[in-house]
Amino acid sequence: MNASNIQDGGRQADLQRALVVKQKYEDELMGKANVQGVGIGLQMREGKPTGDMSLIVMVTHKVPHSELEPDDIIPREIEGVSVDVQEVGELEAED
Numbered sequence: 001m002n003a004s005n006i007q008d009g010g011r012q013a014d015l016q017r018a019l020v021v022k023q024k025y026e027d028e029l030m031g032k033a034n035v036q037g038v039g040i041g042l043q044m045r046e047g048k049p050t051g052d053m054s055l056i057v058m059v060t061h062k063v064p065h066s067e068l069e070p071d072d073i074i075p076r077e078i079e080g081v082s083v084d085v086q087e088v089g090e091l092e093a094e095d
Contacts, residue, residue: 011053014052014053015040015053017053017079017080017081018040018053018054018055018081019040021055021078021079021081022038022039022040022055024079025038025055025078026038029057029074032071032072032073032074033063033068033069033072034059034060034061034063034072035057035058035059035074036058036059036060036088036089036090037057037058037088038055038056038057038058039055039056039058040053040054040055040056041053041054041056041084042054043082043084044084044086052082053081053082054081054082054083054084055078055081055082055083055084056084056086057074057083057084057085057086058086058087058088059074059085059086059087059088060087060088060089060090061087061089062085062087
C-alpha cells in the first residue's frame with residue numbers, strides 16, 4: 001500500500017463521517033436563521049479549498065455572532081467534522 005492509497009482511505013473515512021453528521025444534524029441546521037442548505041464538500045478559506053472535508057452550511061448572508069440569537073449560531077465543528085459557513089444568497093428551485 002502506498003501513501004496515495006492511505007490518503008484515499010483517509011478521505012473516504014472523512015467523507016463517511018461527514019455524511020453521518022450531515023444526516024444527523026441537517027434538520028437542526030436548516031432551522032437556523034438564513035440557512036438555505038446543508039451539504040458536504042471541501043472547506044474553503046479565503047476563496048480557496050483547504051483540501052479538508054467539511055460540512056457546508058449555505059446561508060443567504062453571513063451575520064456576526066453578536067447579532068444572532070444563540071439558537072441560530074452555527075458551530076464551527078460538529079462531532080469532529082468541521083463546519084464551513086458559505087454565503088450563497090437566496091436559493092430558488094427552477095421549474
